[in-house]
Amino acid sequence: MSRRSSPKSVALARIETAARPALKRASAVMALGGVLWPVQAGAAAYSIQSWAQGHPEGLMWAALLFIAVGAIRALLDHWAGGVLFRMADRLISDERHALLARESGRVEQAVSSASLAALAAQKLPLLTPYLTRYRPAMTRVMVVPLVLLVLTFSVSWAAGLVLLVAGPLIPVFMALIGIAAKQASERQMVEIGALNDLLIDRLSALADIRLLDATKQAETDFEDRAEGLRHRSMAVLRVAFLSSTVLELFSAIGVAMVAVYVGFSLLGELQFGTWGAELTLYQGVFLLLLAPEYFQPLRDLAAAWHDRAAALAVADEMDRLEATDGEAVPGDGGKAAPLKGEATIACRSAYVLRGGQPVALPDLTLMPGKVVALCGPSGSGKTSCLLALAGLVPPSDGEIRVADRTLDATTADAWRARLTFIPQAVHMPDMTLRRFLDPDETGADIDAALKAAHADRIVTALPDGLETRLGETGAGVSGGEARRFLVARAILRGADVVLADEPTADLDPDTAAILIASLRALADKGASVLIATHDPQVIAALDRSVYMPDTAATEGAQ
């Protein structure tokens, strides 16, 4: 069982390296606690021998020694546990922050938001028991049984032999069962995960299931799956219990054999096994007390075995995520003073990567006070173009100049500080509308901005006005309404560059016209506005059109 674990995970190796000093210290202290047991055993054995020899008085010191050493062992364990917990806590927190910082900086998300959240909040903590239980148990299993074995041998080679044979036999049998168990439990882990996902999947569709009158069927289905989950879990548990039973069986047989051997030796019926002299009662009790502790570290390790399996699964997921290549968003997304200079954008023969494929950006120049249409059919890369101009995607080739500077990691944060980006699907975070519009609580005139963006009436219709919580857990607003809030926010921030992605999609003509008018009003105040659209009416209403490369020719056929 002390074999090296199969191909090491990069993440786990890194964490273990960082954990090494604390692990060494704590494991050594825990092992020390383990090897102090013979002192307690000796005190008890001496007492009992004295009783039998007929002088049972004055043994209080032995009982007190027993208690005192027991207390020291408990304190050592307690202290080492604290060291281990603090180490694991710090390392896992570091890993969590590194993970979140890395994943939030990717241009293309590598995993779903929910999986990332589950990894950061729920799965990373599964590394704790691996660090605080499994690793120290590994150390103990290599030290404590050896010390106890040497002590046992020093008293009686026969008793030592019993332990020596029973001890290594345990790992052999455990390995046999373990191979089956590992395969079974790995398979089941995957299936349990999949089944759990499935339960969640059905639960999310509950309303639809009811409206489709499939409740009865879904319930039966659900029941089957819940029962299936139980069967599978039991299959894993059965193997796990079997292996721990084998372990207990061997340790029980070992202890029983030592007890019987000692008994017969003391009676004088067995004359072998010691180093010459006859076994004394003191030695007999001492041997009996050592035997169970000889097996204890092995049992601890077996109990921590599934901590290892869980940690390996988490580490595997971390490895996979770390190995996913991808570009990083330029800049760090922090606060920055707005980039100085005129609000211009110039793009010359630049490319960005989308799904690994280069997308050519149009050659365009954007000047303050103008509203320009970015045209092209769906899928031609309009959104990628806007993202690149917003400094959210680095160009793979060519250069984008903004306010007469190159747009790169050093200027991206400052550039974004003066622009507003209106995406097609606005994500409304779970916060009040007031905070959404004015996150820094500058106290700016929100009402005026809402009016200018023609969004004041939307607010009046909301249950709590500006204090309404929006987002997934709050009140819903339609896509068009959310876009108007973003225009209001642009006005509040004094943004002088506006990039809008299909702002009129799904809007009725009147609302669309209002939205375009408010964007136009921003330009009239000196902002540069670029609107990606394929709506001919919108294109006609703007100052100028730029076409996505390679698409101008096919545009007419649309």
Add this chain to the structure above:
Amino acid sequence: MRVLWRAFRLIWSAAPWAMWRGALMYVTVLLMGAALLGLSGWFITATGIAGLAGIGIAFDVFRPSAGVRFLALGRAGTRYGERLLTHDATLRALSALRTSLMRRLSRLSLPEMQRLRGPLALTRITADVDALDGIVLRLGLPIAAAFLTHGLVFMALRWLTTPDMALTIAVGYLAGAALVMLRLAGATFSPSRAAERANQSLRRDTISMMRGRTDLYVQGRLQTHLAGLRAADDEMRAAMAQLDRVDREAGLVLSLLVSIVAGAALALGGHLVATDALDPARSAIGFFVALALAETVLPLRRGIAEIGRIRDAAENILQHEEQGTKTPRIGGQATGSGLKTDGLSYRRPGASTALLDGLRLRVNAGETVALVGPSGSGKSTLLALLAGTEPEYLGDIHVLDQDLRAYGERELRAVLTMVPQRSALIGGSILDNLALAKPDVSREEADAVLEAVQLAQVVARMGGLDGMLGESGAGLSGGESRRLVLARALLRRPDILLLDEPTEGLDTLTAEKVLAGIRAWLPDAAILMASHRRAEIESADRVFKLS
């Protein structure tokens, strides 16, 4: 405490017979462990004395040594049986609990169901149920077994040793363990809750960071948000550190307890031998049994560490237990046609003014009516009322000329289908999703309905009806999911079809084709759709305005 007790009974009562047998075996395991060490200790001490006295041959060694072997093997075997029984019974209870929760949830009203959305709320249900497994396995069973074992051991020790010895061990362990439980278990309540809350906000804020990343970058607030996550993490860590402290303290005190009780038994044994109250071999039994009984208190450590989490989970689940217990209505037979309301009024719970007031609306068979009005004017609420998922309304709703209140759930679903604004698909094949609406749907019909909603080509590209969708229908775009949801509703072939913004996310051309396809599929249905799109409004025969 009451919550824990109720949850304990809930789990126990799912398979009481198995639980009782498991509990009996648990006690047997503990007793055998105590007997094993006690017998071994006695055997060695007694043989030692016999050896000293030179009466080795006369000593009966076979019965004790056979007993040692029997106890050693029996204990391991019984432990195996106990674990299988109690774990199986617990898992059975959890599985029954999951099913009953699901059943209750499916009786919630539609708005309540939709509020359940989001993987977070749902994992709570699964994670909470999982957390409950400790209530029997790590709390109830060990505590009950400890009491029983100590009771039985007390009587045995009184007989084998002296009442002093029996009392010292029983009182020492029980009082010590009770003290630990009372002092430490309560200390986990508030950090458990704090840790769970911080963990949830960490998850929620991570999700919202990833979904709102673009905006956070443009606003220059990503670092602020990351700092917020760090704060949530710190909060969680502080709570976890507190829990760890309680856990280690419990471990420390329980280990101390074992040393003290065993040490006391050793001291008392010496005293008993010195005063000739007991022979040395029997005195040794006291010490060895005290040592073996460590097994009755050490498992409590995990129970203590988990008790806070278990209590919170139990509270969440028992609260769900009370939800959704409304009785279903009794059904009737409808013979008329169309949909109409008369004097329909509705007020949201807690609202001061009525959302709908004296509404009069009629949709005839074969007619399409577009329901328009600004957002917040109650379009979706009206549809929910008409679909019979919100029973608290005033006035009348008639479905096929029969009072909605007289319908049973299944009768209503047989004639009326609603497609809410946000509909969910399920993981599985396209056909699985369609079969949800009609379990015996034929492949021909499935193909035809996909054709009607302009989805045939998309599905063909995905590998036909057996093409697989990921979790919640992942793999389809927004517009494609929408059309599959519509196809599902069409398979019900309802007399009344209620649609909430049916073509959201579709381009105009496709939207027009889909709307025509729906009408062609259901030529005689009364269709009412909440709309704001031109394509939808233009396809309607009539517009009904809500203000």
